[in-house]
Amino acid sequence: xxxxxxxxxxxxxxxxxxxxxxxxxxxxxxxxxxxxxxxxxxxxxxxxxxxxxxxxxxxxxxxxxxxxxxxxxxxxxxxxxxxxxxxxxxxxxxxxxxxxxxxxxxxxxxxxxxxxxxxxxxxxxxxxxxxxxxxxxxxxxxxxxxxxxxxxxxxxxxxxxxxxxxxxxxxxxxxxxxxxxxxxxxxxxxxxxxx
Amino acid sequence: xxxxxxxxxxxxxxxxxxxxxxxxxxxxxxxxxxxxxxxxxxxxxxxxxxxxxxxxxxxxxxxxxxxxxxxxxxxxxxxxxxxxxxxxxxxxxxxxxxxxxxxxxxxxxxxxxxxxxxxxxxxxxxxxxxxxxxxxxxxxxxxxxxxxxxxxxxxxxxxxxxxxxxxxxxxxxxxxxxxxxxxxxxxxxxxxxxx
Numbered sequence: 001x002x003x004x005x006x007x008x009x010x011x012x013x014x015x016x017x018x019x020x021x022x023x024x025x026x027x028x029x030x031x032x033x034x035x036x037x038x039x040x041x042x043x044x045x046x047x048x049x050x051x052x053x054x055x056x057x058x059x060x061x062x063x064x065x066x067x068x069x070x071x072x073x074x075x076x077x078x079x080x081x082x083x084x085x086x087x088x089x090x091x092x093x094x095x096x097x098x099x100x101x102x103x104x105x106x107x108x109x110x111x112x113x114x115x116x117x118x119x120x121x122x123x124x125x126x127x128x129x130x131x132x133x134x135x136x137x138x139x140x141x142x143x144x145x146x147x148x149x150x151x152x153x154x155x156x157x158x159x160x161x162x163x164x165x166x167x168x169x170x171x172x173x174x175x176x177x178x179x180x181x182x183x184x185x186x187x188x189x190x191x192x193x194x195x
Numbered sequence: 196x197x198x199x200x201x202x203x204x205x206x207x208x209x210x211x212x213x214x215x216x217x218x219x220x221x222x223x224x225x226x227x228x229x230x231x232x233x234x235x236x237x238x239x240x241x242x243x244x245x246x247x248x249x250x251x252x253x254x255x256x257x258x259x260x261x262x263x264x265x266x267x268x269x270x271x272x273x274x275x276x277x278x279x280x281x282x283x284x285x286x287x288x289x290x291x292x293x294x295x296x297x298x299x300x301x302x303x304x305x306x307x308x309x310x311x312x313x314x315x316x317x318x319x320x321x322x323x324x325x326x327x328x329x330x331x332x333x334x335x336x337x338x339x340x341x342x343x344x345x346x347x348x349x350x351x352x353x354x355x356x357x358x359x360x361x362x363x364x365x366x367x368x369x370x371x372x373x374x375x376x377x378x379x380x381x382x383x384x385x386x387x388x389x390x
Contacts, residue, residue: 026222152380158357187386
């Protein structure tokens with residue numbers, strides 16, 4: 001009697017995250033989600049209002065996790081480069097702790113309905129502004145060269161978001177090692193000092 | 196009489212690229228492609244065998260363009276860092292010249308049928324090996340620091356592939372300027388010399 005199984009809303013979210021990440025939001029139906037949970041689609045509606053609501057819940061929860069992870073770093077008394085380093089570490093931690101959610105957050109949010117899409121884009125902009133603020137401070141303090149601030153921010157964000165594409169929990173590097181290597185390369189460049 | 200319009204295969208490919216990039220491969224039907232071309236689905240089959248064939252044609256054509264753009268650079272007599280710089284420039288040129296194709300190449304290839312998927316993954320590996328070969332040579336020659344070769348390669352590829360996500364032909368930077376800034380940042384890092 002699979003359909004009488006009590007499912008927690010978390011299970012529904014996890015299943016939707018996985019399917020949206022693998023197949024894409026638009027190619028996933030409520031029926032597909034119900035199927036992997038061994039539920040009738042009708043029973044699934046006890047847990048959710050609509051597929052759009054699921055996507056909204058997934059991407060806002062992901063955004064919440066990113067903000068929650070980096071806010072203490074930004075609010076800290078650390079020097080700015082160390083803040084940026086720890087922000088990158090915190091971000092990589094969030095990405096690697098839930099790769100499906102990171103994939104949906106990175107690529108599927110554009111399928112949100114208009115108003116939600118704008119609202120979500122606003123939060124992404126807010127997050128980008130936090131990173132850009134740190135890059136700006138590093139340049140102002142003379143620790144970073146006079147690089148293009150916006151472009152540097154995009155490079156940092158793209159390299160930390162891309163990780164969901166290749167990271168494997170069974171791989172040789174821990175999330176902390178990935179963050180350290182990445183930060184070293186971004187800060188110091190590939191060139192050997194003096195070369 | 197829209198259905199009597201003579202369509203070139205290129206138009207079909209361009210329409211499919213756009214739809215696969217916007218909605219994803221799995222969420223796009225042959226009917227959708229026919230619709231934007233003002234064709235009956237039946238007429239579309241005069242141009243294509245299947246949706247899978249379209250995806251295959253798109254991603255292999257994109258791969259061909261990447262290889263064609265970088266091979267002369269690799270075969271040249273330039274010093275290795277200059278080869279890497281020009282490879283990045285050539286790659287950015289291919290991405291920015293067709294953003295939809297770059298998006299499909301980056302994200303939708305995983306929907307290829309098994310054998311084709313493996314074949315495509317092989318070509319991506321081959322391309323990655325070219326970039327890695329240059330990174331390796333730069334390290335061996337002492338121009339690059341003793342960085343993690345594979346990781347540096349991933350960073351380079353992720354930052355040049357990600358460009359399709361934010362590049363706009365109406366934006367302030369030309370593809371050449373993007374490539375130059377990106378290469379400078381990757382090579383020299385964000386840190387001010389001596390800081």
